[in-house]
Amino acid sequence: MGDSYKVAVIGAGYAGLITARELQREGHHITVFEKANKVGGTWLYDPRVEADPLGVDPSREIVHSSLYKSLRVNLPRQILGLLDYPFAKKEGGDPRNFPGHEEVLRFLGDFARDFGLMELIRFEHEVTRVELVDEVSHEWVVESRTRKTESKWESKEEVFEAVVICNGKNTQPNIAMFSGWDTWPRLQLHSHNYRTPQQFENKIVVIIGNAASAHDILKETDPLARQVHQAVRGPNVELKKLENRDNVWQHSMIERAHKDGKVVFEDGSIVDADVIIHCTGYKYHFPFLKSDGIVTVEDNRVGPLFQHVFPPSLAPWLSFVGLPYQAATNLVMELQSKWVAKVLSGKLELPTQEAMMCSVEEFYHEMEKGGWPKHHAHNLMYKEPEHIGWLVDRLDIKLPNWLKNMTVASYLKELFSYGDKFRDIWDINKWTQEMDSPN
Ligand SMILES: Cc1cc2nc3c(=O)[nH]c(=O)nc-3n(C[C@H](O)[C@H](O)[C@H](O)COP(=O)(O)OP(=O)(O)OC[C@H]3O[C@@H](n4cnc5c(N)ncnc54)[C@H](O)[C@@H]3O)c2cc1C
Numbered sequence: 403m404g405d406s407y408k409v410a411v412i413g414a415g416y417a418g419l420i421t422a423r424e425l426q427r428e429g430h431h432i433t434v435f436e437k438a439n440k441v442g443g444t445w446l447y448d449p450r451v452e453a454d455p456l457g458v459d460p461s462r463e464i465v466h467s468s469l470y471k472s473l474r475v476n477l478p479r480q481i482l483g484l485l486d487y488p489f490a491k492k493e494g495g496d497p498r499n500f501p502g503h504e505e506v507l508r509f510l511g512d513f514a515r516d517f518g519l520m521e522l523i524r525f526e527h528e529v530t531r532v533e534l535v536d537e538v539s540h541e542w543v544v545e546s547r548t549r550k551t552e553s554k555w556e557s558k559e560e561v562f563e564a565v566v567i568c569n570g571k572n573t574q575p576n577i578a579m580f581s582g583w584d585t586w587p588r589l590q591l592h593s594h595n596y597r598t599p600q601q602f603e604n605k606i607v608v609i610i611g612n613a614a615s616a617h618d619i620l621k622e623t624d625p626l627a628r629q630v631h632q633a634v635r636g637p638n639v640e641l642k643k644l645e646n647r648d649n650v651w652q653h654s655m656i657e658r659a660h661k662d663g664k665v666v667f668e669d670g671s672i673v674d675a676d677v678i679i680h681c682t683g684y685k686y687h688f689p690f691l692k693s694d695g696i697v698t699v700e701d702n703r704v705g706p707l708f709q710h711v712f713p714p715s716l717a718p719w720l721s722f723v724g725l726p727y728q729a730a731t732n733l734v735m736e737l738q739s740k741w742v743a744k745v746l747s748g749k750l751e752l753p754t755q756e757a758m759m760c761s762v763e764e765f766y767h768e769m770e771k772g773g774w775p776k777h778h779a780h781n782l783m784y785k786e787p788e789h790i791g792w793l794v795d796r797l798d799i800k801l802p803n804w805l806k807n808m809t810v811a812s813y814l815k816e817l818f819s820y821g822d823k824f825r826d827i828w829d830i831n832k833w834t835q836e837m838d839s840p841n
Contacts, residue, residue, distance in 0.1 A: 404747030406430050410544045410562040412529050412690075414519075415443020417568035417724035417735045419510060420484065423517045424736075424743035425566070433562070434519070435546050437466070437528035441514045443570050444469060445507040455591035456680065457575035468572050468594040468615075468684075472622060473503045476614050476817075478830040481730050481808070482506065485799070487513060500825035530557065532565050532720075533692040540564070540719040545690075564719045564746055566739075567688060571725065574687035576702070577680045578610045578633075581658035586678070588663055593681040599623045606673060608633060608665055610656065611681030619681060621822060624650055631665075631673050641669045646822075686725065686780075693720075703779035706762040709792065710780055711738050714758035718745045726789065729782035729810050733801075737793035750796060786810055804837035 406429045411418050414436035425432050440446055447469045454462045475482060478499045483489030489509050491497045496505040514520050524546070531545035542562045547555045575592035577583070583590070593615040603626045609616050610633045624630050630650045644650040653667040656678075660666070665675045686704050691697060697713045697720070698705065708714050710725045721742045724735045744750040752758065769779065782789055786809050794801060820828050 404428065404744075404749045407563040407746055408561075409433075409564045409566060409746065410435060410529075410532075410542070410560075411566045411568055412532070412544075413443060413568035413570060414438075414441045414514070414523050414525075415445070415568065415570055415724075416510065416732060417570070417739070418443070418566075419514055419519055420732075420736050421566050421568055421723050421739040421742065422519050422522055423513075424739040425746070426517070426519070426522070428743040428747040428749070430564075430743065430746060432522050433560075434523040435527045435529045435544070436523050436525050439525045440511075441520075441523065442507045442510050443467070444572055445503055445510060447471065447473075447503055447507070449597055451591075451595040451597060455589070455595045456577055457592050457594055458577065464573065465595075466570070466573050469503050470593075470596050470615075470618065471598050473618065474498070474500050474825055475503070475506060476500070476825075477730065477732075477813075478828075479505075480830060480834055481805075482509075482732055484513070484732070484736050485801075487516075498825070499828075499830045529569075529690045531692060532567075532690050534694075534716065534720075535561070542719065564721075566742055567691070567720070567722045568724055569688065571686055571727070572684045574685040575680065576683045576685045578656065578682050580656040582660060585661055586659040586663070586665075587661060588675065589677040591677070591679055593619060593679060594684070596679060599626050602627045602677060604628050605676040607631070608656070608673060608675045608678045609681055610678065611683075612636075613681065613683070616681035617822075619679060620650065623679075624648065629673075631667075631675065633667060639669075641667070641671050700776055702777035705766075705779065706759065708752070708758035708762055709789070711742065712745075712752065712758065714755045714762065717752055717755070717758065718742070725780045726782045727780060729786040729789070730805070730808065733805065734782070734786075734790065734793075737790065737797060737799070740797050740799075741793055744797070783810060803839065804834040807837045807839075 408431045409425055411421050411434040414434050422432050422434050444467050446467050448465050448467045450465050452462050452465050479489040496502050527546040527548050529546050533543050535541050535543050542565050543559050545559045547557045550556050575594045599622045602623050605627050606629045607623055607627045608631045609620050612634045632652045633656050635655050639654045642652050653671055654669040657666050657668045663674050665673050685702055686699050711721050723738045726734050817824050
């Protein structure tokens with residue numbers, strides 16, 4: 403057994419739970435702070451929506467989960483499971499390879515119980531401040547609050563030697579700021595506040611975005627709405643009616659929206675819309691972190707972070723698990739959490755602070771040279787094998803061949819070949835067998 407520390411984990415979603423397990427395996431003393439009253443994070447479906455449907459009012463009461471009611475996963479259970487704890491089909495559960503969200507929540511609940519994590523979690527404790535108080539003894543104050551009555555909160559400060567931030571990245575809406583977005587008089591919402599399509603019956607709906615949420619919401623809004631217009635960013639987007647859909651048109655991005663309700667697209671087309679749904683992703687948000695400017699979020703890049711996890715000058719006492727996206731994110735989170743736990747216990751060493759900082763600067767320079775804006779820093783689309791390979795090497799883990807050979811780019815290519823119904827017609831077992839050939 404290596405060194406053992408008093409560690410605070412913020413959040414009991416996927417990242418927080420697997421981090422707690424890895425820290426526990428390494429013999430650390432853990433407290434998990436969770437503002438909800440259950441585990442699951444994103445997978446804890448909440449029918450409530452926020453008072454400000456666009457999610458721009460900073461004083462609004464925040465609803466954490468962005469799930470819509472009909473959501474089925476877009477990665478199969480084979481990828482969503484953990485290396486030594488598969489996401490297996492269970493009696494009485496949802497047996498599909500791409501199950502509904504309730505099945506993921508069940509899986510996470512089982513995982514937490516099977517590894518004795520429930521006892522480590524302080525439910526209904528929202529972390530309001532994380533601050534380094536002593537650099538030498540690396541003491542962090544974690545302030546949390548819990549509700550005593552409808553209007554009364556009780557706050558408490560505690561000291562920890564290390565903090566792992568696992569508060570999720572799909573709660574704070576990122577909205578499209580076209581000209582007139584803030585004066586358009588009709589309903590605008592972010593997909594964070596979308597639950598079901600009923601309210602769009604017979605309406606003219608504009609959906610901004612072209613990723614998973616936009617596709618899902620478009621698919622279930624189309625049969626009810628009078629018309630659906632999808633606004634897509636990109637150089638080669640042409641105005642067209644979508645095949646196999648009754649009422650759906652694709653446009654380039656919105657150029658401006660007028661006070662009379664008209665929405666003008668960059669391709670010159672105009673629609674008198676009833677509602678605009680922003681399926682435009684999320685922002686990293688750490689309102690509780692007081693790091694004296696050491697860790698910042700700049701154009702949605704959290705930094706400086708060595709390998710998306712450790713701020714060099716605060717490592718290993720502060721870390722982030724779960725920032726990357728466009729990857730097999732659960733695998734990434736699992737590997738990151740193993741790395742954090744082993745670095746803390748002294749079994750794995752980090753490079754020097756200077757070397758980590760150099761690596762971060764090199765990465766920024768590479769991005770700049772490639773013309774990538776800062777907000778792509780944690781997008782692993784084309785860096786997934788590199789990041790996973792780097793972690794796997796450090797941890798001396800052997801991944802099953804199919805998982806090693808899988809990249810999100812290859813996965814998406816396959817997925818698109820099946821179209822809308824990919825969840826039901828794609829034979830995932832056959833696909834993983836095909837991917838299993840040694841390389
Ligand atoms: C609509 C939607 C669909 C998705 N579909 C898929 C999919 O099919 N496959 C896939 O792999 N991924 C999917 N994802 C991504 C999904 O978010 C991740 O898979 C994963 O669940 C993220 O886990 P996490 O632990 O990082 O964050 P979360 O699940 O968001 O958990 C964070 C936890 O931290 C808690 N918390 C936050 N702030 C505080 C605080 N201050 N104090 C205390 N607790 C706090 C929250 O309550 C929450 O429990 C989807 C995301 C969305 C929004």
